[in-house]
Amino acid sequence: MSSAILLAQAGRAENLSIFDPASPQAGAIRDLAFVVLAITVVIFLLVEGVLLYSIVRFRHTKTVNATEPPQVYGSHAIEIAWTVAPALIVLVLILVVARTEWEVQKDPPAPKAGDNALYVTVAGRQWWWEYRYDYYNGDKLNFVTANELHVPASDADASGVQRPVYLTLLSADVCHSFWVPRLAGKTDLLPGRTNKMWFQTAERGLFLGQCAEFCGTQHAKMLIRVNVDAPADFEKWYKNEQGDARTPVATNVQAGQAMFFKQSCVNCHRIQGTTANGTYAPDLTHLMSRQTLASGIMPNTAENLRLWVADPQKIKPGCLMPAFGLSSQEVDGIVAYLRSLE
Ligand code: CUA
Numbered sequence: 001m002s003s004a005i006l007l008a009q010a011g012r013a014e015n016l017s018i019f020d021p022a023s024p025q026a027g028a029i030r031d032l033a034f035v036v037l038a039i040t041v042v043i044f045l046l047v048e049g050v051l052l053y054s055i056v057r058f059r060h061t062k063t064v065n066a067t068e069p070p071q072v073y074g075s076h077a078i079e080i081a082w083t084v085a086p087a088l089i090v091l092v093l094i095l096v097v098a099r100t101e102w103e104v105q106k107d108p109p110a111p112k113a114g115d116n117a118l119y120v121t122v123a124g125r126q127w128w129w130e131y132r133y134d135y136y137n138g139d140k141l142n143f144v145t146a147n148e149l150h151v152p153a154s155d156a157d158a159s160g161v162q163r164p165v166y167l168t169l170l171s172a173d174v175c176h177s178f179w180v181p182r183l184a185g186k187t188d189l190l191p192g193r194t195n196k197m198w199f200q201t202a203e204r205g206l207f208l209g210q211c212a213e214f215c216g217t218q219h220a221k222m223l224i225r226v227n228v229d230a231p232a233d234f235e236k237w238y239k240n241e242q243g244d245a246r247t248p249v250a251t252n253v254q255a256g257q258a259m260f261f262k263q264s265c266v267n268c269h270r271i272q273g274t275t276a277n278g279t280y281a282p283d284l285t286h287l288m289s290r291q292t293l294a295s296g297i298m299p300n301t302a303e304n305l306r307l308w309v310a311d312p313q314k315i316k317p318g319c320l321m322p323a324f325g326l327s328s329q330e331v332d333g334i335v336a337y338l339r340s341l342e
Pocket of ligand 1: 124
């Protein structure tokens, strides 16, 4: 049920085809796939053609060795042809791949005012994504969110303004791989190593992706959502994200906040503007600005949040958040507080 709702919200986002690129980077990879496919199809047809021809042409030959073909030894011409032809094919493949790599994996320029570029550091974690927003248009952003990336669209209203998105990819634990097929190729996030990727797109909307490197039992539930917003919407979104968490007003929410701070939630989660300063788990400062929970696996509803807070191990067995044995009043209170974090 939950995934049907997510896909309905997503519209075209369920399209995960590399053959329908929405960015120049994904387009370059699609074109490369066609070139490699064309070369290998020609080789396949040649080899299989000769095979079929031989089968048909000699199918009436009953006795083995009855018409043994002439045996050729030590022919320099044939040996050179056998060596040079495949070497040339491999060389062509290397060159086209290198050209595409050059296009899609260039090092990002340093952030500067007026560049319209977004810089985000992505950390892969078991099993969710941490996004540290570093710079936009030369301004330092300095906030953290999780699982749902927001980026501005290029060329909004045909202005021609390009808004490249530069990602720095790190891992906090094991190998992961960031893959949003319609926006960019797969790039791994490896412990102790920094990888880069970039993309830009004029197509607004939601793009889905997936961790593409087996990273443990919940690897399949490490989903990615990229929202490509109109630049004005993106600015509104990030200005809200930059702010501290809202202070509760309603008494039940205040009571819920007290329960949250009495539990060990604060050791792992961060809520900006409060004493909750953990860095092991998703930042909750603006939890309600996210559409989904637990790395895109279910809609962010009160009911799902209650299930998650009560026992995350039922939903994502093996995840690092244990069930704390909360009473149902405590669950209600904590959920009321979390639901206030817009
Ligand atoms: Cu992270 Cu697979």
